[in-house]
Amino acid sequence: MPAYDNQGATISLEDVRDPELSVNTIHEEITARRNRMLKPQKSTLASRRQQAVCVRRAHKKYGTTKNPNVILDGLNMTVPKGSIYGLLGASGCGKTTLLSCIVGRRRLNSGEIWVLGGRPGGPGSGVPGPRLGYMPQEVALFGEFSIRETMIYFGWIAGMTTKEVDERIDFLVSLLQLPNPTRQVKILSGGQQRRVSLAAALLHNPELLILDEPTVGVDPVLRQNIWDHMVEITKGGRTTVIITTHYIEETKQANIIGLMRGGRFLAEESPSELIARYQAESLEDVFLKLSVLQNLGKRRRSSILADVVEKVEIPSLPDPTIDVEDPEIGEISGEFGDNVSMSSKGRSIVPDTVAVVEALPPEEKTTIRFLDRIKPMKANHMQALIWKNFWSLFRNFGLLSFIVGLPISQMVLFCLAIGHYPVDLPIGVVNYEVESNETALCDYNKYTCPQDRETWEWNITKFSCRYLDFLSHRQPNLVSFPTKEIAMTESVKGKARAVLVFPANFSTNLQERLKDPRHTDDYTIINSEIEVHMDDTDKQVEWMLNRDIQLAFLDAGEHLAGICGLPKRLISIPVFFNQPIFGLEVPNFTDFAGPGVILTIIFFLAVALTSGSMLAERNEGILERSLVSGITGTEILFSHVLVQMLVMMVQTGAVLILGFVVFNLTIKGPVIWVVVLTLIIGLCGMTFGFVVSCICDTERTATYLALGSFLPMMLLCGIIWPVEGMHNVLQWISYVLPLTKSTESLRSMLQRGWSISVPTVYSGFISTSVWIVVYLSVSILLIKFKKG
Numbered sequence: 195m196p197a198y199d200n201q202g203a204t205i206s207l208e209d210v211r212d213p214e215l216s217v218n219t220i221h222e223e224i225t226a227r228r229n230r231m232l233k234p235q236k237s238t239l240a241s242r243r244q245q246a247v248c249v250r251r252a253h254k255k256y257g258t259t260k261n262p263n264v265i266l267d268g269l270n271m272t273v274p275k276g277s278i279y280g281l282l283g284a285s286g287c288g289k290t291t292l293l294s295c296i297v298g299r300r301r302l303n304s305g306e307i308w309v310l311g312g313r314p315g316g317p318g319s320g321v322p323g324p325r326l327g328y329m330p331q332e333v334a335l336f337g338e339f340s341i342r343e344t345m346i347y348f349g350w351i352a353g354m355t356t357k358e359v360d361e362r363i364d365f366l367v368s369l370l371q372l373p374n375p376t377r378q379v380k381i382l383s384g385g386q387q388r389r390v391s392l393a394a395a396l397l398h399n400p401e402l403l404i405l406d407e408p409t410v411g412v413d414p415v416l417r418q419n420i421w422d423h424m425v426e427i428t429k430g431g432r433t434t435v436i437i438t439t440h441y442i443e444e445t446k447q448a449n450i451i452g453l454m455r456g457g458r459f460l461a462e463e464s465p466s467e468l469i470a471r472y473q474a475e476s477l478e479d480v481f482l483k484l485s486v487l488q489n490l491g492k493r494r495r496s497s498i499l500a501d502v503v504e505k506v507e508i509p510s511l512p513d514p515t516i517d518v519e520d521p522e523i524g525e526i527s528g529e530f531g532d533n534v535s536m537s538s539k540g541r542s543i544v545p546d547t548v549a550v551v552e553a554l555p556p557e558e559k560t561t562i563r564f565l566d567r568i569k570p571m572k573a574n575h576m577q578a579l580i581w582k583n584f585w586s587l588f589r590n591f592g593l594l595s596f597i598v599g600l601p602i603s604q605m606v607l608f609c610l611a612i613g614h615y616p617v618d619l620p621i622g623v624v625n626y627e628v629e630s631n632e633t634a635l636c637d638y639n640k641y642t643c644p645q646d647r648e649t650w651e652w653n654i655t656k657f658s659c660r661y662l663d664f665l666s667h668r669q670p671n672l673v674s675f676p677t678k679e680i681a682m683t684e685s686v687k688g689k690a691r692a693v694l695v696f697p698a699n700f701s702t703n704l705q706e707r708l709k710d711p712r713h714t715d716d717y718t719i720i721n722s723e724i725e726v727h728m729d730d731t732d733k734q735v736e737w738m739l740n741r742d743i744q745l746a747f748l749d750a751g752e753h754l755a756g757i758c759g760l761p762k763r764l765i766s767i768p769v770f771f772n773q774p775i776f777g778l779e780v781p782n783f784t785d786f787a788g789p790g791v792i793l794t795i796i797f798f799l800a801v802a803l804t805s806g807s808m809l810a811e812r813n814e815g816i817l818e819r820s821l822v823s824g825i826t827g828t829e830i831l832f833s834h835v836l837v838q839m840l841v842m843m844v845q846t847g848a849v850l851i852l853g854f855v856v857f858n859l860t861i862k863g864p865v866i867w868v869v870v871l872t873l874i875i876g877l878c879g880m881t882f883g884f885v886v887s888c889i890c891d892t893e894r895t896a897t898y899l900a901l902g903s904f905l906p907m908m909l910l911c912g913i914i915w916p917v918e919g920m921h922n923v924l925q926w927i928s929y930v931l932p933l934t935k936s937t938e939s940l941r942s943m944l945q946r947g948w949s950i951s952v953p954t955v956y957s958g959f960i961s962t963s964v965w966i967v968v969y970l971s972v973s974i975l976l977i978k979f980k981k982g
């Protein structure tokens with residue numbers, strides 16, 4: 195079989211079969227080839243489109259511009275329709291990279307690829323799509339699914355009915371000796387899983403089968419069956435197979451073999467022709483001889499390999515560009531027999547100076563239908579994806595209980611632990627007004643007004659006792675100390691959070707101060723005051739004790755005025771705090787923090803759930819495989835959104851019922867809008883999860899990113915501290931974060947009872963919706979463009 199439209203880029207075995215080949219001859223050949231390559235090719239668009247696969251001048255590199263790792267270096271490949279093409283090469287030489295460019299999952303840096311007459315990924319090409327059957331190197335199957343369910347998923351994507359799938363399963367089970375189709379994939383052996391993966395690629399009789407090492411872990415008899423099947427299906431000319439394998443001998447049945455090395459093909463010919471030309475006994479022989487010639491390596495690790503190498507007569511090549519002493523250049527490693535692998539290190543016999551300057555014919559315009567251009571979501575794709583997402587989630591009981599249980603436990607913990615009034619804080623009392631007493635509480639005349647009804651003279655005594663009585667209603671843990679010094683020493687040791695000192699004539703001086711302010715001197719003022727020393731380390735505690743200490747005085751004063759028939763607020767500062775406009779009279783931090791906490795729980799659980807499931811899907815290769823079978827990024831995202839919305843409804847329902855029904859958080863506003871806002875925050879978290887999974891390659895980096903965004907959001911979104919109290923710059927940052935406006939909106943609905951028509955409320959909905967659109971667009975773009 196002739197080399198296909200591939201002159202110049204390969205070294206034919208003819209070049210190396212003659213052991214007498216001299217260096218001069220090689221150099222002449224190279225020069226002749228260079229001249230040939232500089233000539234324009236006759237290849238036309240029509241001829242390229244007639245091939246099943248046609249690759250021209252493919253360049254692909256990984257890494258940075260400074261440190262590039264060139265994988266494909268001007269590679270040409272031609273796979274005629276109806277052929278079996280064996281793609282061989284050392285491990286790491288770029289076979290998988292080439293295949294993923296062919297199936298449209300990676301882009302070339304330059305060059306052209308035509309697959310089944312179109313450009314992979316181009317509108318209207320059908321590639322990726324059901325015209326392809328792709329078996330990637332990794333298993334890329336859902337462990338939770340049975341064999342039959344796996345087939346149904348891929349069958350539906352390819353547009354088959356369940357009946358058609360079932361019929362095909364019977365055939366594939368017998369062809370590939372698969373276990374009972376009801377068995378779960380995760381409990382199958384590695385070899386069985388690979389066979390299921392192959393079955394999924396063969397299922398829909400695609401026009402082009404791309405199989406990346408399908409026969410690994412398969413016994414020889416079964417391997418032969420698989421090859422027989424491939425020969426059978428390619429007979430009619432409709433189906434083409436490209437296969438990579440490490441079992442070189444099995445490629446004897448291929449129509450063409452492409453041997454890849456140094457980013458190009460060294461040979462692209464039929465196996466029989468290779469054997470005949472090289473006068474070799476087997477393909478392994480051919481490749482070893484060719485490799486030996488290519489490498490001229492010194493190190494010969496395998497003794498068997500060494501034998502073979504010794505039998506090969508290698509022309510001496512005193513080419514100064516090839517340093518046989520350089521271990522980087524020549525290296526052959528391998529086992530003989532089934533598995534021969536060759537190091538990718540080594541230089542191509544074609545020097546780099548030979549630049550490939552092929553002239554490609556001009557592009558021909560092709561008409562593309564509008565529907566193909568916009569790629570709307572397809573019903574069969576959505577059916578398969580939703581079905582798959584639903585079962586992979588609901589079948590995993592552990593995961594499901596975690597997903598539902600976590601928000602419930604978080605909400606219970608929050609409602610029980612956060613925002614409640616601290617009580618039983620030890621308050622030290624030093625009361626010089628009474629004889630030294632054991633307890634802080636002392637007796638006083640509770641019900642008799644200390645004012646003479648005849649003379650209206652006041653005789654207030656033991657007001658400190660009255661005060662302490664009312665303080666004990668608010669903070670019962672009052673600890674008596676005999677002296678101020680002892681109290682201070684003990685409070686330094688942490689025995690009291692505040693120390694109150696009552697002067698000896700506290701009541702008398704207080705009476706003086708109230709009765710005749712005009713004649714009150716500084717001594718009287720000082721001795722009519724309660725001296726307070728606070729432990730200010732905990733601001734919340736300090737603030738609440740401060741409030742209790744002041745309010746207890748008002749309580750005592752009101753009580754005294756009450757029993758004397760005087761206006762209640764006579765002995766109080768002339769500032770009166772009436773009923774609050776919104777909220778409760780007794781401050782409740784739970785109500786303040788509740789909206790933010792609810793939204794944070796829902797948001798970040800959605801982030802974790804979505805990014806976790808997307809990353810698992812991607813890292814197991816399932817995402818890649820689905821995309822090659824024609825599923826689009828948009829379809830994947832929307833199918834996840836639909837299924838996870840179900841989970842989110844359960845989570846939202848549980849969190850809201852717990853918060854408002856069980857723990858009585860304040861809810862005054864429209865319940866429907868509260869539910870809607872919570873749900874769209876979950877949706878927002880989900881879309882953020884998509885972005886995280888698109889940016890990160892591993893679960894670990896995703897965890898870092900999710901954690902790295904969780905903490906700033908907690909701090910900046912007004913959940914634990916009002917936004918108005920932040921630095922000006924942070925306030926601006928805070929306003930554009932997804933949880934700030936929504937938290938304020940939810941808080942306003944819950945505590946102020948505001949409706950959706952109030953700007954503060956609807957701005958939360960707008961901000962969240964904008965974020966959903968942003969995150970969704972970014973994820974769709976990343977899925978579309980983040981290819982190798």
Ligand SMILES: Nc1ncnc2c1ncn2[C@@H]1O[C@H](COP(=O)(O)OP(=O)(O)OP(=O)(O)O)[C@@H](O)[C@H]1O
Nearest residue numbers: 256257265284285286287288289290291292331982
């Ligand atoms: N995403 C990537 N980023 C950077 N380098 C990559 C990436 N994918 C592959 N490579 C590198 O490209 C080279 C070719 O890899 P590829 O998987 O295509 O080889 P292969 O011929 O299929 O190997 P094998 O036979 O072992 O599967 C390897 O050196 C690999 O490390």
